[in-house]
Structures are given as structure tokens and as C-alpha cells.
Amino acid sequence: MSLIAEFSVRADDFALHHSLTAAPEMIVEVERVVATMADRVMPYFWVTGGDHEAFEEAFEEDETVTNVTAVDAVDEGRLYRAEWTDNVETIVYAYVEVGATILRAIGRDENWELRMRFDDRDKLTLFEEYCDANDISFELTRLTDAEQPMASAQYDLTPKQRETLVTAFERGYYDVPQKVTMSDLAETFDVSQQALSKRFHAGHRNLVKSTLTVSHPDDDYDGDSGS
Secondary structure, three states: OOEEEEEEEEHHHOOOHHHHHHOOOOEEEEEEEEEOOOOOEEEEEEEEOOOHHHHHHHHOOOOOEEEEEEEEEEOOEEEEEEEEOOOOOOHHHHHHHHOOEEEEEEEEOOEEEEEEEEOOHHHHHHHHHHHHHOOOOEEEEEEEEOOOOHHHHHOOOOHHHHHHHHHHHHOOOOOOOOOOOHHHHHHHHOOOHHHHHHHHHHHHHHHHHHHOOOOOOOOOOOOOOOO
């Protein structure tokens, strides 16, 4: 069974340490990572939070990235494409070696928060052994079996939250006009309307947090995790 692991990693053991140190108010969120034909790893990442000019100047002296290109700009955020350099002999290549998948990577100042998917516990063990052998410091903060569908794990939804939102969608709760009401759904799930409303609120919040915002790495609020 696959596993979802969350790690806290020092920036100097991941990437963009110099850039994040030079502009500590900035927040970096890796959107996706592409492995190239030349055995390079090319990240796409959003940067928000403050002085983009200072952050871009720091690119010039950051030994972990090269060929940085601004791809897009939306509101206060900018999307960049770059290449990790040979100096990044770190978790970037650790997860490539074991075939793990980075679901989320958010960096700010001295730390990165990573959420990664491993095919099984053996893959996680190989990852940890690779990190130990290469003196990569990390803290495993959370480990869960990915029993619920992949989207639930990726978007911080509990099984109950996912079931509620999907059922509401399928039965037309989000249609205009609505085909079912909150009261109808509460009867379906055999819960009070107040309890169902709370579950909707927590599920919607986690979806918005995971898909539409760049979260603060210190933000450990995950809504109503028991609903």
C-alpha cells in the first residue's frame, strides 16, 4: 500500500537556500518537477510574498539553480522555470532515485515542508537510507497510509469530507437551481444539518488551501480532521 509522508527539511538540504535567505519574506511553492533527457531535474515554482526583485537578484548567486526563466505572473505571484544544478545532491535526487512523487513542496526562509508519496514502506526506507548516506537532515512529521483515493491525500481531504463533497456534486447540490438541499444530504448521511455544514466547511477550506493558495509552512491547521 502506498504511503503519504510529510517532512520538514532545512533549505540548505533542499534548494534555493541562498535565494530564500536573501529574501526571507518570500514563499516558494513547487508546482511540478520534470526530469529531462540530460538527467537534470527541472522545477516549475511559484514565488509570492514580497520583493521579487531581491529574490531574482539572489538567483544570480544561488548555486542550486541555473537557467531561471520567468514564465507567468498572476496578482502578486510569479511562476519560474529553472534547472537544479549539480550542486543539488540532495532530496531532489533522493526522491528521483527511489521513484517517489512530490505532492507538495513549500519553502520559506530556512525550511521546506514536503509532502511525498511512496509506493510502499520499502521505498520510504530506501529514501531515508539515501538521505542518511548523503547527510541530508529531515524530520518526518506525519506518515499515513494512502487508503483514500489519491486526490483525497493530495488535497488534505478526510475520507468523510471527500465522500460528502463528491456525493453532493453527483446529486446536484452545486447545480443552479439545486437538485438537493443540505437537509436532503443530511438525511442521506444520517447526520444533523449542523454536522454536515461543518463537514462541508472543513472540506471546502482544505480544497481551497491545497489548490488556490500558497500556504505558510508553519500553518498546521487542517480543518476538522475528524469529519
